[in-house]
Amino acid sequence: MGKKRLISGVVATAEAVRLADVDVITSFPIRPYTGIMSELARMVADGELDAEFIHADGEHAQLSIVYGASAAGARTFTGSSGVGVTYAMEVYSPISGTRLPVHMAIADRTLDPPGDFGSEHTEAESCRDQCWIQGWAATPQEALDLTLLYYRIGEDPRVLLPQYACQDGYFVSHIAGEVEIPDEGQVKEFLPPYKNKHSLNISDPMIIGAQIEPEMGPPLQYQRYIAIQEARKVIAEAYKEFGEIFGRKYSPFVEEYMTDDAEVVIFIQGAHSVTARNVALKLRNHGEKVGVVQLRTLRPFPTEIVRDVLSRFKAVGAVDNSVNYGIAGDGGVLLSEARTALYGLGDKTKTVGFVGGLGGEVITMEEFYKMYAKLKEIAKTGKVERDSYWLPYEL
Amino acid sequence: MLETVKTLRDMPKEEYYVPGHRTCAGCGPALVYRLVAKAAGPNTIFVGPTGCMYVANTSYGCGPWAVPWIHAQITNGGGVASGIEAAYKAMMRKGKYTGERPHAIVMAGDGGSTDIGLQALSGMIYRGHDVLYICYDNESYANTGIQTSPTTPWGAVTTFTPSGPAVPEGKRLWPKDNAQMIAHGHPELKYLATASPAFPVDLFNKVRKGLNAEGPAYLHIQAPCPKGWQFPSNKTIEMAKLALDTGMFQLYELEDGKYKMSYMPKERKPVEEFIKLQGRFKHLKPEHIEKIQNFVDQKVKAIEIEIAALS
Numbered sequence: 001m002g003k004k005r006l007i008s009g010v011v012a013t014a015e016a017v018r019l020a021d022v023d024v025i026t027s028f029p030i031r032p033y034t035g036i037m038s039e040l041a042r043m044v045a046d047g048e049l050d051a052e053f054i055h056a057d058g059e060h061a062q063l064s065i066v067y068g069a070s071a072a073g074a075r076t077f078t079g080s081s082g083v084g085v086t087y088a089m090e091v092y093s094p095i096s097g098t099r100l101p102v103h104m105a106i107a108d109r110t111l112d113p114p115g116d117f118g119s120e121h122t123e124a125e126s127c128r129d130q131c132w133i134q135g136w137a138a139t140p141q142e143a144l145d146l147t148l149l150y151y152r153i154g155e156d157p158r159v160l161l162p163q164y165a166c167q168d169g170y171f172v173s174h175i176a177g178e179v180e181i182p183d184e185g186q187v188k189e190f191l192p193p194y195k196n197k198h199s200l201n202i203s204d205p206m207i208i209g210a211q212i213e214p215e216m217g218p219p220l221q222y223q224r225y226i227a228i229q230e231a232r233k234v235i236a237e238a239y240k241e242f243g244e245i246f247g248r249k250y251s252p253f254v255e256e257y258m259t260d261d262a263e264v265v266i267f268i269q270g271a272h273s274v275t276a277r278n279v280a281l282k283l284r285n286h287g288e289k290v291g292v293v294q295l296r297t298l299r300p301f302p303t304e305i306v307r308d309v310l311s312r313f314k315a316v317g318a319v320d321n322s323v324n325y326g327i328a329g330d331g332g333v334l335l336s337e338a339r340t341a342l343y344g345l346g347d348k349t350k351t352v353g354f355v356g357g358l359g360g361e362v363i364t365m366e367e368f369y370k371m372y373a374k375l376k377e378i379a380k381t382g383k384v385e386r387d388s389y390w391l392p393y394e395l
Numbered sequence: 396m397l398e399t400v401k402t403l404r405d406m407p408k409e410e411y412y413v414p415g416h417r418t419c420a421g422c423g424p425a426l427v428y429r430l431v432a433k434a435a436g437p438n439t440i441f442v443g444p445t446g447c448m449y450v451a452n453t454s455y456g457c458g459p460w461a462v463p464w465i466h467a468q469i470t471n472g473g474g475v476a477s478g479i480e481a482a483y484k485a486m487m488r489k490g491k492y493t494g495e496r497p498h499a500i501v502m503a504g505d506g507g508s509t510d511i512g513l514q515a516l517s518g519m520i521y522r523g524h525d526v527l528y529i530c531y532d533n534e535s536y537a538n539t540g541i542q543t544s545p546t547t548p549w550g551a552v553t554t555f556t557p558s559g560p561a562v563p564e565g566k567r568l569w570p571k572d573n574a575q576m577i578a579h580g581h582p583e584l585k586y587l588a589t590a591s592p593a594f595p596v597d598l599f600n601k602v603r604k605g606l607n608a609e610g611p612a613y614l615h616i617q618a619p620c621p622k623g624w625q626f627p628s629n630k631t632i633e634m635a636k637l638a639l640d641t642g643m644f645q646l647y648e649l650e651d652g653k654y655k656m657s658y659m660p661k662e663r664k665p666v667e668e669f670i671k672l673q674g675r676f677k678h679l680k681p682e683h684i685e686k687i688q689n690f691v692d693q694k695v696k697a698i699e700i701e702i703a704a705l706s
Contacts, residue, residue, distance in 0.1 A: 023485035024478060050489055052481040056474070057518030064471035064515065068442070068478025071465055074486055076478075090468055193491070200440050200463040200479060202497045209466025210455040 002182040002246075009172035010035030012140040012179045013079075013105050013165070016147030018049045019187040022103075023074035026054045026062040030084040031117050032169040033107035037079065051077075059084040063091035063102070070100040071208060073199040075151070078102065081169060082109030085123040095162045096131035097224060098209060101154035101194070102162040104132075105147065107173040108270075108321075110359055118360015119169035121270065122322040125298070125333050131224045133163040133231060134299040136270035140177040143167045145248060148182075148191060153238045155194050159231045161224075168321075170360065171271035182246055190245050228300045235297060253302035254309055258284055259291035264375035267310065267338055268319040269295040272356075272363045276319070279368035290372050295334065306341040314379035315350045316342075317371050321357040329353055331388035350378045353388035354395070363391070370395050397436065397603040406433060406599060416452045416459040421628030423618035423635065424448055424531040426592045428459075428502060431529060434602035437462055439498045440479055444472035444512055446504030447620075448531065450538040463497075470511050472501040473519030476526040498527065498606050505532040505546040508615075509573040516577070520611040523583035527605040527612045530573060533620035541623045545571035548643070549690065550683050551675040553623070558678040565678060569690060574615040578649050585610035588648035588657070591617050593635035597657050601648060617644045625674025634672065641669040642695040647702060654702040666691050 007015070013036045017025070025044075027037035043049040052069075056062040059080045066076035080088065085106055095102050110120040121136070128134055133154055137143040143165070150163035167173055198206065212220075235252050243249035257277050259265055266276045273294040283290045293309055293316075295302075310316050320332020329335050331353020339351050354371050357363040374395065378384055389395040400406055412432035418425040424447055432439070441460060443449050444467040452459065453466070467475040476499045483499075486492035501516075508516055508530035516528055535553050536542040542555040549569050552558050556566035578587050585608035590598040598616065605612030619634040621627065626634055638644040641664045646657035666688050670676040679687075 021489075023489065023491070024481045026478075050485070052485045054477065054481055054522065057514055057521075060470065061474045061477075061515060061518055064467070064474025065478035065481065067471075068465070068467075068475035069482035070478070071475075072440075072479045072482035072486075073492065074478075074482035076482075090470060094466075094468065200465055200497075202438055202440070202463060203494065205461060205463045207453065207458040207460060207464045210453050210458050211450055211466075212455045216455055 002180050002186070004178055004180050006176045007140055007179050008035065008174050008176045009137065009140040009143040009167045010107065010174065011039050012144040013147055013167070014039035014043065015181050016144045017077045018043055019182065019184060020075065020148060020151050020191060022051050022077045024052045024054065024066060024069035024076045026056045026065045026078045028056050028059050028062050028080070028084065030081050032109060032173045033079045033081040033105060035173060036105055036107070059088040060091060063088040063095065066102045067091060067095050067098070067100060070102050071098065071200050073194070073196060073201070075194040076102050079105035079107070081107050082123050083112050086111065086126060089127065092127055092130035092132060094209070097220065099160040099198070099227070100162060101160055103147070103151055103154065104162065104164050106164050106166045108166060108169045116359050119171055120322055120358055120360065121166070124164060124166045125322050127164065128299055128333065131161060131228050132299060133161055134166065135297040137165065137167040137172055138271050138273050138294065140172060141179045141248070143172055144179055144181070145242065145246070145250070148187060149238055149242055152191050153231065153235055156234045159227060159234050160196065161227055161231060166270070168271035186245050190242060232300050232302065250296065253297045253305045255294040255296055256309065257292040257294065259293065261289055262291035262313055263289040264315040264317070264372065264379050265291045265293050265310070265313050266317050266319055266368070266371060267293045267295065267334060269298065269334065270321060272319065272321055275363055275365060276368055279365050279372065283372055288372065288376070301337055303341045306338060307345065310338060310342055311345050311349050313349055315352070315375040317352050317354055317375045319354045319356060319363070319371070323355070323358060329387040331355055335388060350382070350384050352378060352384055354391055355388060356391035367391050396607055397434070399600040399603055400596060403596060407436070409433070411435070411437060411439070411461045412459050413461055414459070415457045417454055417457070418447070418451045419622050419628065421621040421631045423592060423620055423631050424533055425452065426631065427531050427598070427616050427618045430592070430595055430598050431500065431502065431602050432460070432462070434599040435498055435500055435606060438495055439500060440465070442467050442472050442476045442479065442499065442501045444501070444503045444507040445469035446507050447533065447538040448502055448504065469507045471515045472503040472507055472512055473515030473517070473528060476501045476528070477519045477522065477524045480524045480526050501526060501528045503528070503530055504537070505530055505534060506536045506544045509545045509571050517581070520577060520581040520584050520613065523610055525610055527602070527614065529614045529616060531616050531618040533618045533623060535620065535623045537620055537623045546573070548687070550679050550687055552678060553675070563678065563680070564683050574613065577613045583611055584613065586612035586650055589615045589617070589644070589646050591635045591639060591644065591646060593632055593639060594646065594658060597646065604650065623675065626672055630672065637664070637669045637672070640664045641666045642691045643669050645695065645698050647698070656702055663695070
């Protein structure tokens with residue numbers, strides 16, 4: 001059994017990286033994820049972690065360096081926030097296309113303009129279709145656990161894909177919570193050493209990333225397309241084994257809270273789900289049939305599970321902590337994908353979008369009360385007046 | 396340690412850049428690549444940023460390398476190589492890899508070295524990674540059909556710098572001197588040289604010196620391009636030699652803080668002798684050629700003064 005500490009998400013993430021015994025770390029400062037790297041730099045300086053700690057010349061360089069290091073056979077770690085995440089965009093597809101299980105922590109931050117430090121899922125979600133495993137931690141404990149889980153899932157020979165382990169900036173990254181830090185023996189049991197047989201090795205020379213003719217591209221893309229679908233099975237397996245070894249049992253794709261006889265639910269990911277749960281609990285105390293469905297894995301999107309879960313309710317409010325200008329339904333990714341998952345089942349489950357918590361504002365309890373009231377009204381009348389509401393201006 | 400050689404006959408017979416690729420007839424970069432691979436030997440990993448040596452050379456199923464090779468973006472050869480070097484350092488220290496540490500070589504074009512990939516190159520050298528970074532300079536973005544790069548000479552025509560009534564001279568900017576920029580701002584740099592396929596033994600030895608150096612090394616190799624420069628494909632070496640004899644390009648090395656000229660023509664030829672043989676300059680008028688001559692005179696003087704002062 002590990003020991004318990006009161007630490008923030010960034011420190012929890014660094015603890016997981018130490019336990020994963022990574023070989024190459026690349027840093028570049030941008031708030032709020034920087035705290036992970038400061039902690040790792042301290043560990044290296046204090047001799048607690050044996051890794052190459054490279055001060056990269058930008059986020060694009062961070063990702064370029066771990067691409068090379070992972071191709072050479074090393075276990076790698078990098079991370080970023082906000083515009084740093086989008087600055088590295090060029091390199092995400094080469095990493096997943098080369099099937100390198102690079103691990104990247106994202107502590108969310110708004111995109112510019114203006115230069116806002118606040119938390120938003122916008123930048124991380126803008127990378128969601130690059131064939132990386134992606135999901136959100138809602139607490140520091142989840143941040144630690146997600147790091148270990150993602151190394152295990154991404155490095156599985158059946159998957160070999162990179163991972164974005166996301167945590168909400170500040171709400172998770174910088175607010176301390178109780179975290180159980182596993183011992184090294186448990187981690188060794190859960191996370192075997194990284195072995196990729198297609199590495200840059202002089203005893204087995206190979207060309208990685210040769211230029212191809214147009215007709216040769218689609219088969220490779222198809223392999224990636226299958227790989228991230230197949231990853232669903234490995235994700236489920238990894239979470240199950242994680243629960244057995246560490247004693248913390250998560251539902252790998254969606255976590256339900258007070259949904260047993262619920263009529264309306266909030267569909268949400270990340271730290272704001274904690275507030276949603278608190279509000280749901282208070283409403284339950286007043287006899288309201290409300291619940292929360294927390295999405296844990298955004299990529300690969302658990303379409304069937306989301307369909308099966310959400311279709312049990314009369315009304316679903318998808319809360320997006322991101323801006324997706326001009327998207328179908330004018331909400332966000334969660335609304336759009338929840339609707340896609342539900343498509344074809346008729347009109348039994350009504351869906352509506354709420355865009356909130358932008359710029360790093362909290363989504364207040366009052367706002368969640370308003371959302372539940374709107375959902376209750378929709379469930380009662382069966383009418384959806386508009387696709388989405390931008391909080392606080394439109395609700 | 397890789398030994399330097401005295402003559403072509405002393406070079407190993409083994410090739411690590413083998414026939415079968417799709418580069419143009421007379422391709423300067425391909426000739427350079429063959430010599431680089433021969434000098435580096437089997438214990439080598441190549442990083443190939445996008446450029447001619449990727450698009451025309453690394454076609455799936457007929458890539459010419461007998462050693463490991465990995466693609467990098469045109470932006471990030473220095474970064475990818477930094478990662479490979481760091482990975483081997485960490486894995487060897489931690490007992491995860493027990494073989495000999497491989498050399499890491501970046502072979503990047505002039506766009507990938509002096510323009511869009513300059514930051515990655517500078518970062519790699521600044522951080523002291525033990526990598527040999529080679530710029531094969533064919534003086535344009537060639538695989539996209541000849542567009543101007545920072546090393547395209549003043550007055551050269553490319554598809555982005557055509558000559559016309561309003562812009563008779565074509566390109567209006569003077570070329571960036573990457574070797575000097577790298578040499579003067581990177582205290583971790585352990586070895587730097589310029590080289591040319593006109594002098595293969597010198598080129599071969601500079602590759603080996605760069606690899607023997609314990610830390611970052613930079614080679615800037617001029618690699619004439621029959622397509623971009625517009626000269627017959629059997630004149631590649633002649634063109635490389637003329638560039639040196641006219642002072643359009645200079646050969647030198649920087650080792651242990653000291654410059655040394657590798658080749659000094661006994662009598663420098665006028666730049667016109669280089670220019671008149673290339674279609675990219677055929678629109679130039681005498682006053683344009685005079686401008687180039689003045690630029691080259693100044694540059695040669697500066698290099699020689701500098702080398703004299705430091706050595």
